[in-house]
Structures are given as structure tokens and as C-alpha cells.
Amino acid sequence: xxxxxxxxxxxxxxxxxxxxxxxxxxxxxxxxxxxxxxxxxxxxxxxxxxxxxxxxxxxxxxxxxxxxxxxxxxxxxxxxxxxxxxxxxxxxxxxxxxxxxxxxxxxxxxxxxxxxxxxxxxxxxxxxxxxxxxxxxxxxxxxxxxxxxxxxxxxxxxxxxxxxxxxxxxxxxxxxxxxxxxxxxxxxxxxxxxxxxxxxxxxxxxxxxxxxxxxxxxxxxxxxxxxxxxxxxxxxxxxxxxxxxxxxxxxxxxxxxxxxxxxxxxxxxxxxxxxxxxxxxxxxxxxxxxxxxxxxxxxxxxxxx
Amino acid sequence: xxxxxxxxxxxxxxxxxxxxxxxxxxxxxxxxxxxxxxxxxxxxxxxxxxxxxxxxxxxxxxxxxxxxxxxxxxxxxxxxxxxxxxxxxxxxxxxxxxxxxxxxxxxxxxxxxxxxxxxxxxxxxxxxxxxxxxxxxxxxxxxxxxxxxxxxxxxxxxxxxxxxxxxxxxxxxxxxxxxxxxxxxxxxxxxxxxxxxxxxxxxxxxxxxxxxxxxxxxxxxxxxxxxxxxxxxxxxxxxxxxxxxxxxxxxxxxxxxxxxxxxxxxxxxxxxxxxxxxxxxxxxxxxxxxxxxxxxxxxxxxxxx
Numbered sequence: 001x002x003x004x005x006x007x008x009x010x011x012x013x014x015x016x017x018x019x020x021x022x023x024x025x026x027x028x029x030x031x032x033x034x035x036x037x038x039x040x041x042x043x044x045x046x047x048x049x050x051x052x053x054x055x056x057x058x059x060x061x062x063x064x065x066x067x068x069x070x071x072x073x074x075x076x077x078x079x080x081x082x083x084x085x086x087x088x089x090x091x092x093x094x095x096x097x098x099x100x101x102x103x104x105x106x107x108x109x110x111x112x113x114x115x116x117x118x119x120x121x122x123x124x125x126x127x128x129x130x131x132x133x134x135x136x137x138x139x140x141x142x143x144x145x146x147x148x149x150x151x152x153x154x155x156x157x158x159x160x161x162x163x164x165x166x167x168x169x170x171x172x173x174x175x176x177x178x179x180x181x182x183x184x185x186x187x188x189x190x191x192x193x194x195x196x197x198x199x200x201x202x203x204x205x206x207x208x209x210x211x212x213x214x215x216x217x218x219x220x221x222x223x224x225x226x227x228x229x230x231x232x233x234x235x236x237x238x239x240x241x242x243x244x245x246x247x248x249x250x251x252x253x254x255x256x257x258x259x260x261x262x263x264x265x266x267x268x269x270x271x272x273x274x275x276x277x278x279x280x281x282x283x284x285x286x287x288x289x290x291x292x293x294x295x296x297x298x299x300x301x302x303x304x305x
Numbered sequence: 306x307x308x309x310x311x312x313x314x315x316x317x318x319x320x321x322x323x324x325x326x327x328x329x330x331x332x333x334x335x336x337x338x339x340x341x342x343x344x345x346x347x348x349x350x351x352x353x354x355x356x357x358x359x360x361x362x363x364x365x366x367x368x369x370x371x372x373x374x375x376x377x378x379x380x381x382x383x384x385x386x387x388x389x390x391x392x393x394x395x396x397x398x399x400x401x402x403x404x405x406x407x408x409x410x411x412x413x414x415x416x417x418x419x420x421x422x423x424x425x426x427x428x429x430x431x432x433x434x435x436x437x438x439x440x441x442x443x444x445x446x447x448x449x450x451x452x453x454x455x456x457x458x459x460x461x462x463x464x465x466x467x468x469x470x471x472x473x474x475x476x477x478x479x480x481x482x483x484x485x486x487x488x489x490x491x492x493x494x495x496x497x498x499x500x501x502x503x504x505x506x507x508x509x510x511x512x513x514x515x516x517x518x519x520x521x522x523x524x525x526x527x528x529x530x531x532x533x534x535x536x537x538x539x540x541x542x543x544x545x546x547x548x549x550x551x552x553x554x555x556x557x558x559x560x561x562x563x564x565x566x567x568x569x570x571x572x573x574x575x576x577x578x579x580x581x582x583x584x585x586x587x588x589x590x591x592x593x594x595x596x597x598x599x600x601x602x603x604x605x606x607x608x609x610x
Contacts, residue, residue: 031414031415031416034411034414034416035416035417037411038411038412038416038422042422042425042426045425045426045429045483046425046428047451047455048429048437048440048441048444048451048483049428049429049432049440051440051444051451052436052440063449064449066454067454068451068454109336110336110337110340113333113334113336114333114334114336114337116333117329117330117331117332117333117334118334121326121329121330121333121334122326122327122330123326123327123329123330123331123334124327126330126334129334129337129338129341132341133337133341136341136345138535138539138595139345139588140539140542140543140564140587140588140591141543142543142563142564142567142568142584142587142588143348143349143352143584143585143587143588144344144345144348144349144352145567145568145571145580145584146352146355146567146571146577146580146581146584147347147348147349147351147352147355147581148344148348149571149572150351150355150362150577151343151347151348153362167340167344169336169340170336170337170339170340170343170344171336171337171340172336172337172339172340172341172343172344172345173340173344173345176340177337180337205329205333230431233433234433234434234435236434236435236545236546236549237545237546237568240549240572241568241572251433252433252435255433255435255436255439256435256439256549256550259439259442259550268443268449271439271443272440272443274436275433275436275437275439275440276436278433278435278436279431279432279433279436282431282432282433283431285431286424286428286431290424293427293431293490294490297487297490297491297494298490298491298494
């Protein structure tokens with residue numbers, strides 16, 4: 001009995017091992033198939049972006065060629081020069097830079113201070129305001145669109161960059177509440193003891209915030225800065241509403257303007273060149289700050305569009 | 306002397322330390338408190354007042370009672386714009402979720418270059434939406450667009466896309482499938498957090514891959530599916546840039562989405578009162594949509610504990 005049992009046990013083990021290796025082969029084949037499918041899908045997925053870049057370097061006849069020309073015969077770098085000749089894209093880039101710098105600084109300023117207050121300080125009404133903060137996360141921007149325009153008009157801020165930058169210092173406009181929330185969550189995770197030691201030495205709140213909390217918060221500061229940069233760099237609706245004279249246009253308005261320009265209707269390569277030009281800085285940002293994108297999304301669930 | 310001092314002590318005024326913390330709390334949170342009041346609360350209330358006025362920004366506002374609301378409820382264009390946004394949302398969001406979920410499943414398998422694929426599928430989100438829209442306007446061009454070209458490879462005749470009222474909305478929905486990076490990253494984070502022991506236990510019980518997917522993975526992921534659905538609904542309802550750039554609402558108002566219609570009323574026709582009424586209507590509808598989702602979520606979202 002005992003021997004028979006061991007024999008059958010060995011046989012069972014052998015069968016199991018064979019099954020296991022067969023399953024492993026199936027799994028490996030399946031992974032190869034998946035890899036091929038994903039590659040094909042990703043290439044298809046990236047076609048519009050690749051088409052934009054490739055067409056930005058095409059001669060005006062090549063753009064409309066059938067079948068599609070993927071690699072321009074001789075790259076027309078001149079397309080990029082022409083874009084700058086047709087519309088003052090240099091000025092647009094400068095305006096965009098101003099907007100991004102001041103809006104992002106404002107975002108960091110308000111989200112650090114307010115986030116700290118919500119995370120560490122106890123004051124009457126804090127929970128109510130925190131509830132309001134969460135509520136504004138889901139508030140459609142359009143509800144305040146018309147009244148805000150009227151407010152800025154009363155202030156004489158129309159056709160200046162002020163409506164595109166000042167509100168973010170006050171942290172109560174689309175997306176900024178999200179950044180405050182992110183800051184608060186991060187600050188809450190920093191051990192209290194670190195600050196208490198500084199208080200005993202007589203440091204003020206502001207000093208502990210700047211000297212102790214902020215150096216520990218570099219990842220979340222970077223995340224907020226990256227998302228705010230993307231947000232303000234690509235913003236279209238606010239510039240469209242508040243900016244009129246061409247000297248104050250941002251890149252987003254410039255591309256829309258070039259796209260709507262009747263005289264260049266047939267010059268697709270120029271529109272593509274402008275689009276590529278505007279996209280490039282964000283690609284660079286993405287390459288260097290990729291982990292902050294992922295961090296921001298997984299920390300909050302929001303981010304991107 | 307004594308009688309006046311004792312009750313004061315019993316009332317227990319907050320100590321100086323506590324008062325100081327209150328002051329610091331308000332001070333640090335003041336950007337948000339001011340910003341919320343000035344840029345959110347006041348505009349929302351002001352919008353209610355505006356919605357009872359007729360005002361084109363030139364003269365003085367004129368009180369017209371419920372006329373804007375009466376016009377709103379009977380206006381064919383307004384109802385069409387809401388229908389368009391609803392149609393877009395109802396189709397785009399589920400498709401985005403399904404695609405993002407499938408990609409996340411694939412990109413959590415043991416394939417090579419996972420990070421590269423993840424970045425690739427996220428990439429369209431960092432291309433400025435204005436640039437992306439001018440590119441897609443041409444991707445969808447009936448004669449020279451790359452979509453018809455590629456469809457030709459598999460034998461599908463060219464379609465008029467943005468020039469056909471019946472195809473314009475589906476084209477927008479199709480285009481929205483490129484914006485799944487954020488959902489995908491959230492799903493990937495969720496999938497990597499599923500304890501492997503749970504899946505192993507299901508395997509030992511004889512559950513195949515699809516059985517595990519249906520009975521273990523999807524229920525565990527349902528809070529994230531719900532979250533993505535809510536954010537997707539809010540985002541899709543607010544679609545503005547592609548419609549403004551690619552079609553400006555046409556053809557035959559088939560891509561006149563709600564926010565574009567509100568923008569037109571406010572900043573093209575300068576019907577400030579009417580635009581304010583429309584913004585409130587839109588806000589209530591979006592809240593209802595999300596509210597229904599929260600209600601339904603009790604039936605299908607699985608929360609641990």
C-alpha cells in the first residue's frame with residue numbers, strides 16, 4: 001500500500017510539473033502576443049502626434065500627397081521661421097512665459113500657505129472651509145465665467161495678463177484647490193516632532209514652514225509646479241476671454257489665430273510647425289519630470305485633463 | 306471683587322496660545338478665504354442676480370424678471386447644446402473607461418518596456434489641447450486627413466467627419482479616446498495595489514483569468530472605476546477647446562456643446578444675463594448627473610470594510 005501510494009504520488013507530481021511547464025509556455029506565448037498587440041496599438045495611438053511633427057517639416061505640396069509621406073524628402077526647417085514671420089510668435093512665447101511663471105509662483109504660494117493651515121493649525125471654521133475646498137474641486141469653471149469677466153472689467157484688467165495670473169495667488173480658481181489639497185495631504189504626513197523641536201527653539205510658524213517643512217516637501221512642490229505649468233501653458237479659454245490685442249496673445253491664442261487665418265488656409269505645414277513648436281517645451285518637461293506626473297495623478301486622482 | 310472674578314475664570318476664555326494659533330490659521334488660510342469669497346462665492350451669487358437682468362455690458366443692466374429663464378427653457382439651441390454635451394458624455398466616458406482599463410490590465414502584465422508604453426499612452430495629455438485640436442481638425446479632414454487614409458487601407462470609404470452633422474459628434478468621441486492617460490495611470494496604480502495573495506487564492510480555487518478578472522479584480526477596482534467615471538463626466542461636460550477650434554459648433558450646431566454655447570452667448574453676443582442663467586442651468590445639470598452616479602454607485606461600487 002505504502003509503495004503504491006508513493007508511486008502514484010510521484011506520477012501525480014510529474015503530471016503536475018508537466019502541466020505547469022505547459023502553462024508557462026502558454027503564458028510566455030501570450031505575453032509575446034500581448035507585446036506585439038500593444039506595440040501596434042501604441043504606434044496607431046501616436047500617429048496623430050507623429051503626423052504633426054513630420055508634416056511640420058514638409059514642403060507645402062508634400063503635406064497633401066497621397067499616399068502619405070512620412071519622412072519629408074528635404075526637411076523644411078524654414079516652416080518654423082515662416083511661422084514667426086507671419087505672427088509674432090516670439091512675443092506670444094514671452095507672454096506665455098510671463099503667465100506661466102507668475103501663475104505657477106502664485107499657485108505655489110497659495111497652496112503652501114493654505115495647505116499648511118489646513119494640515120497643521122486649528123482654527124474655528126477650518127472644517128467648513130475645508131469642505132468648501134473639496135466642493136470647489138468639482139465646480140465647473142463656467143459657472144463663474146461671466147461674473148468674473150465683469151469683475152475684472154470693473155478693475156480695468158481686461159487685455160492685461162493680470163486675470164491670468166493674480167487669481168492663482170488666492171488659490172480659489174479651477175485646479176488650485178486641488179493643489180492645496182495635495183499640499184495638505186503631504187504636510188499631514190510629516191511627523192509633528194520635527195516642527196516641535198523648532199518651536200522650542202523659539203522659531204515662528206512661518207520660519208518652521210519655510211525652513212523645516214518645505215525642504216521635506218520637494219516632491220509635492222515639484223508635482224504641483226509641473227501640473228500648474230502644464231495647466232497655464234495650455235490654457236485657452238481664459239486668454240480667449242480676457243486678451244484682445246495681439247501684443248498680449250499667448251501661444252494658445254497664436255495657434256488658434258494662425259489656424260483661423262484665411263490667407264494661410266492651405267498652408268497646413270505652418271499650422272503643424274506652430275503646434276510642434278508649442279508642444280516641444282511640454283515634451284521636455286514630461287521627459288524630465290515624468291515621475292511627478294505619475295505621482296500627482298496617483299496622489300490625487302486628478303491631474304492632466 | 307471676588308464675585309466678578311470667579312465667573313470669568315469659569316467661562317474659560319481661549320488661552321493666548323490658542324488665540325495665536327487661530328490668528329495664524331486665518332492668516333495662512335487667508336488666500337483661500339479671500340479667493341473663495343471673491344472668485345467663487347461672490348461670482349456665483351452675482352450670476353443669480355445677473356440671470357434676472359438684460360445686459361450687453363454697454364448700458365445699465367435692466368431687470369426683466371424670469372424672461373431669461375423662460376427663453377432658456379424654450380430655446381431650441383440651448384436644449385440642443387445640452388443634448389450634444391449629454392450625448393458626448395454618455396458615449397465618450399464609458400468608452401474611455403473601458404479602453405483605459407484594458408490598457409492598464411495589459412500594462413501590468415510581465416511585458417518588456419512597460420514604462421515606455423505607459424508614457425506613450427499618456428503623451429497626448431501633455432500636448433496643448435489647442436495644438437492637438439488643430440492637428441485633429443486635419444486628421445479628420447475628408448480629403449487630406451490621415452484618418453480616411455488609414456481607413457482606406459482596410460477598405461472603408463472616406464467619410465466627411467466634421468462636415469456631416471451625423472458624424473461630427475462620433476468624431477469628437479473618437480478623438481476623446483486619446484485622452485485616457487490619466488484614467489490609465491489611476492487604474493495601473495490600483496491594479497498594482499491588489500494583494501497578490503488574493504489572486505493566488507482564487508487561482509488555487511480553480512478560477513481562470515477571466516473568472517479572476519470578473520470576481521476579484523473588477524470588484525476591487527470598482528471604487529476607481531467610479532472615481533474615473535465622475536471625473537470623466539465632469540470633464541466631458543465641459544468640453545470647449547476642440548469644439549471652438551475644430552468646428553465652432555458646426556455643422557448645423559451638431560457640435561455646439563453646452564460650454565461653447567454659454568461662451569457664445571456671453572462673449573460673442575454679449576447677453577450677459579442670459580449667459581449667467583445658462584451657466585446656472587448647466588451647473589445644476591452636471592450636479593444632477595454626478596448625483597445620480599453617486600446614488601447608483603451604492604449598487605455596484607465595492608468598498609472594503
